[in-house]
Amino acid sequence: MLENQMELHFASISQNEAFARTVAAAFATQLNPTIEELTDIRTAVSEAVTNAIIHGYENDPGQTVILTGEIQGRSIVLSIRDTGRGIENVELARQPFYTSQPNMERSGMGFSVMEAFMDKVVVESSPGQGTVVTLFKQLSQEDDHA
Amino acid sequence: MQIMTKRKNGLLIASLSGELDHHSASQVREELDEELTMDIQELELDLSGVTFMDSSGIGVILGRYRILRERGGSLRITAMSAYVGRILKMAGVLPLVSQQESQSKGKRGTKHA
Ligand SMILES: Nc1ncnc2c1ncn2[C@@H]1O[C@H](COP(=O)(O)OP(=O)(O)O)[C@@H](O)[C@H]1O
Numbered sequence: 001m002l003e004n005q006m007e008l009h010f011a012s013i014s015q016n017e018a019f020a021r022t023v024a025a026a027f028a029t030q031l032n033p034t035i036e037e038l039t040d041i042r043t044a045v046s047e048a049v050t051n052a053i054i055h056g057y058e059n060d061p062g063q064t065v066i067l068t069g070e071i072q073g074r075s076i077v078l079s080i081r082d083t084g085r086g087i088e089n090v091e092l093a094r095q096p097f098y099t100s101q102p103n104m105e106r107s108g109m110g111f112s113v114m115e116a117f118m119d120k121v122v123v124e125s126s127p128g129q130g131t132v133v134t135l136f137k138q139l140s141q142e143d144d145h146a
Numbered sequence: 147m148q149i150m151t152k153r154k155n156g157l158l159i160a161s162l163s164g165e166l167d168h169h170s171a172s173q174v175r176e177e178l179d180e181e182l183t184m185d186i187q188e189l190e191l192d193l194s195g196v197t198f199m200d201s202s203g204i205g206v207i208l209g210r211y212r213i214l215r216e217r218g219g220s221l222r223i224t225a226m227s228a229y230v231g232r233i234l235k236m237a238g239v240l241p242l243v244s245q246q247e248s249q250s251k252g253k254r255g256t257k258h259a
Pocket residue numbers: 047051052053055056057082084085086087093094098099100101106107108109110111112131201
């Protein structure tokens with residue numbers, strides 16, 4: 001059984017949204033996922049990292065976001081952590097179309113996208129302390145790939 | 147993100163290529179809004195060159211949709227990958243920007259990339 005882990009620290013600037021999702025996808029590649037699975041992972045990580053930068057750190061470029069990855073067999077777990085402002089009401093934040101920044105043309109669909117593309121999304125947050133979003137996905141068996 | 151535009155009469159056609167995320171969204175927004183002069187009534191977006199999009203892209207598209215709507219115009223997506231379509235569908239945007247909804251008089255077909 002393949003076991004692996006990684007941790008990446010990066011500055012809270014929007015250039016790193018593409019960097020972080022690319023790293024997550026590259027990490028997942030060793031499991032030989034389908035293109036769709038890879039796209040799902042890339043998109044979900046992009047959502048969580050964007051949230052850390054714009055909501056957690058409120059666009060302060062001097063902060064650090066941490067992405068960790070763990071592989072066990074064909075399951076991959078990715079977590080995105082910030083030590084920013086935190087979320088007061090996680091249940092509300094996860095509602096489709098809910099955004100605290102409607103004037104910034106946010107769609108409020110970030111958490112919904114993460115939920116649709118991953119098997120499970122766990123959000124741990126405390127106001128003033130920060131947020132950890134953990135994304136779980138079980139990849140299909142390689143023999144099943146068309 | 148690269149944006150190519152063409153204009154004829156009240157129509158603006160914009161072809162986007164690259165990755166549409168929060169980072170590129172502000173550039174896309176600025177460039178499109180600059181082209182959306184008051185004489186433009188219709189915006190056609192060709193998203194077939196968009197290789198990545200997350201929910202930030204939904205915000206950009208809905209924002210332009212509202213701008214056009216407010217002036218009695220319309221926004222239409224003429225081409226996109228299945229992947230982009232999936233995200234737009236999730237947000238309920240697809241019916242707003244598909245051919246049937248638009249006020250377009252021309253006979254331009256919807257391609258799927
Ligand atoms: N890391 C975070 N730190 C603080 N608040 C967050 C974080 N992630 C999400 N949120 C809150 O949850 C809301 C919903 O997030 P999301 O579904 O991604 O929509 P959007 O980013 O479009 O606002 C955000 O508007 C914000 O208030």
